Amino acid sequence: AQSVTQLGSHVSVSEGALVLLRCNYSSSVPPYLFWYVQYPNQGLQLLLKYTSAATLVKGINGFEAEFKKSETSFHLTKPSAHMSDAAEYFCAVSVVDSGYALNFGKGTSLLVTP
Amino acid sequence: EAGVAQSPRYKIIEKRQSVAFWCNPISGHATLYWYQQILGQGPKLLIQFQNNGVVDDSQLPKDRFSAERLKGVDSTLKIQPAKLEDSAVYLCASSRTTNTEAFFGQGTRLTVV
Numbered sequence: 532a533q534s535v536t537q538l539g540s541h542v543s544v545s546e547g548a549l550v551l552l553r554c555n556y557s558s559s560v561p562p563y564l565f566w567y568v569q570y571p572n573q574g575l576q577l578l579l580k581y582t583s584a585a586t587l588v589k590g591i592n593g594f595e596a597e598f599k600k601s602e603t604s605f606h607l608t609k610p611s612a613h614m615s616d617a618a619e620y621f622c623a624v625s626v627v628d629s630g631y632a633l634n635f636g637k638g639t640s641l642l643v644t645p
Numbered sequence: 646e647a648g649v650a651q652s653p654r655y656k657i658i659e660k661r662q663s664v665a666f667w668c669n670p671i672s673g674h675a676t677l678y679w680y681q682q683i684l685g686q687g688p689k690l691l692i693q694f695q696n697n698g699v700v701d702d703s704q705l706p707k708d709r710f711s712a713e714r715l716k717g718v719d720s721t722l723k724i725q726p727a728k729l730e731d732s733a734v735y736l737c738a739s740s741r742t743t744n745t746e747a748f749f750g751q752g753t754r755l756t757v758v
Contacts, residue, residue, distance in 0.1 A: 563744070567749075572751070572754075573751055574649070574736060574738075574749035574750050574751045574752055575688070575736070575738075575749040576749070577746055577747075577748075580746070621687050621688070623687075625744075627744070629701065630693055630695075630700045630701055630743050631743040631744040632678060632690050632693050632700075632701060632743075633678075633688075633690070633738075633747060634690070635687030635688050635689070636687050637685075637686055637687050638685075638686070638687050
């Protein structure tokens with residue numbers, strides 16, 4: 532079975548600082564990997580996805596993530612945090628064996644301080 | 646295009662009562678998912694439909710939860726009878742096919758008292 536582990540349930544950064552949210556995956560077959568963002572009382576919005584093409588994936592709002600098979604990681608980064616980035620971030624994995632249904636991590640709450 | 650529509654947005658019920666949630670996916674999307682998101686956790690898949698057939702319902706508590714997608718469009722998720730631990734946000738998502746981007750609705754927040 533496939534799974535993801537998000538390291539750090541809460542991350543705090545200063546406005547303008549680097550954002551790094553960590554995600555490690557486990558899968559016995561080639562995975563698709565995703566990062567979603569959730570604002571309060573909203574559904575989930577896709578930030579970016581890896582589907583076996585380029586290992587460095589660029590997403591919306593200046594976010595990017597790099598798929599590293601050797602480290603089984605898919606960390607999310609943004610060079611400069613903005614106040615509007617404060618939200619809950621979820622890493623997710625899907626594989627063909629499970630009908631490509633998303634299997635989510637527990638989430639990381641990002642706080643951006645002035 | 647219109648997004649995934651869910652109703653109601655909020656629901657408060659007493660334990661042992663029944664409740665139903667409705668989802669209207671994006672037009673043309675064959676795949677529909679129901680997720681349960683308990684406070685402080687990531688969403689957990691309850692059931693996945695492909696058109697009007699069930700692809701995966703292995704994590705659906707079938708003694709109290711049921712879901713249907715008649716005609717392969719709208720879907721309803723029902724809980725009967727509800728327990729306190731069913732308090733959560735119920736998210737519906739749809740995708741054009743199984744391996745394409747899933748779009749999420751805003752969810753229904755259920756509180757069982």
